[in-house]
Amino acid sequence: MTEYRRILLEGSAVQVVRHGDTLVAADGREVGVEDAIHLPPSEPTKIIAVHLNYDSRTQEFMTKLPPAPTYFHKPITAINSHKGAVVRPEGCRWLNYEGEIVIVIGRTCRNVSPAEAGDYIAGYTVGNDYGLHDFRDTDAGSMLRVKGSDTLAPVGPGLVTDWDFRGKQIRTLVNGAVVQDDTTDGMEWDMNYLVADLARTITLVPGDLIYSGTPANSRPVVPGDVVEVEVEGLGRLTNHIVTGPTPIRTDVGAQPTESEEVVSTALGGDWEFRGIRTPSKDLYPSTVQEK
Numbered sequence: 481m482t483e484y485r486r487i488l489l490e491g492s493a494v495q496v497v498r499h500g501d502t503l504v505a506a507d508g509r510e511v512g513v514e515d516a517i518h519l520p521p522s523e524p525t526k527i528i529a530v531h532l533n534y535d536s537r538t539q540e541f542m543t544k545l546p547p548a549p550t551y552f553h554k555p556i557t558a559i560n561s562h563k564g565a566v567v568r569p570e571g572c573r574w575l576n577y578e579g580e581i582v583i584v585i586g587r588t589c590r591n592v593s594p595a596e597a598g599d600y601i602a603g604y605t606v607g608n609d610y611g612l613h614d615f616r617d618t619d620a621g622s623m624l625r626v627k628g629s630d631t632l633a634p635v636g637p638g639l640v641t642d643w644d645f646r647g648k649q650i651r652t653l654v655n656g657a658v659v660q661d662d663t664t665d666g667m668e669w670d671m672n673y674l675v676a677d678l679a680r681t682i683t684l685v686p687g688d689l690i691y692s693g694t695p696a697n698s699r700p701v702v703p704g705d706v707v708e709v710e711v712e713g714l715g716r717l718t719n720h721i722v723t724g725p726t727p728i729r730t731d732v733g734a735q736p737t738e739s740e741e742v743v744s745t746a747l748g749g750d751w752e753f754r755g756i757r758t759p760s761k762d763l764y765p766s767t768v769q770e771k
Contacts, residue, residue, distance in 0.1 A: 533693025562636030614736030662695035
């Protein structure tokens with residue numbers, strides 16, 4: 481396996497190769513892993529995400545998977561990087577993490593079989609498919625603002641080639657506490673299937689990103705929290721939550737809501753509504769109370 485990263489090096493975006501704790505550019509320049517300013521590992525033309533894929537997640541939502549995957553689109557303006565700040569806009573409260581493995585396309589891909597799809601994958605990276613559920617009532621069909629608001633698609637730290645996705649652990653941590661823990665064996669549709677399915681009608685081009693689904697226990701986080709997604713063999717993506725500098729405008733558009741649908745989804749699925757209105761340390765000890 482080889483791990484490539486994109487970093488900002490002396491003012492330029494540069495691809496580097498990781499050698500232990502050192503990142504090495506093609507011209508020989510070196511920088512320490514912890515000292516580097518990271519960029520997303522690819523420059524996608526599109527970011528696509530699957531709704532449900534892990535068995536633990538469907539059990540949590542007390543539902544069944546559809547006969548085939550369903551997807552939504554995250555605008556490329558949502559992309560974020562390792563160590564980047566994830567913005568919860570002022571006036572919003574229900575920002576959830578979703579740790580995921582992300583497929584990076586390496587060759588133009590259209591109308592391929594699942595058996596062929598692996599040849600079109602450049603490698604894999606770690607992602608966090610954040611959801612701003614305050615807009616779920618108005619965007620439930622498209623998920624555009626829920627999943628596509630600025631900064632809500634961090635990926636990184638690197639792109640790893642020749643990685644076997646089978647039987648790998650995926651974990652999410654909030655402030656050092658494990659909040660999601662599963663393996664890729666819990667996925668209904670593997671990486672090759674997702675690529676082949678999408679490529680039946682959508683041309684995938686080098687750099688495009690496909691988020692492959694999250695396990696159970698997506699929960700709200702608040703400004704000040706540090707969220708890490710760790711995938712066996714791919715490394716650890718780290719981000720921190722901040723409050724947006726300006727509130728959501730009130731003179732245009734639908735406003736953030738706290739309906740039963742919003743709160744129920746943010747706190748774990750379509751179970752009986754319990755009237756809980758805020759993220760709670762008592763209910764979810766692994767998530768800190770709102771600051």
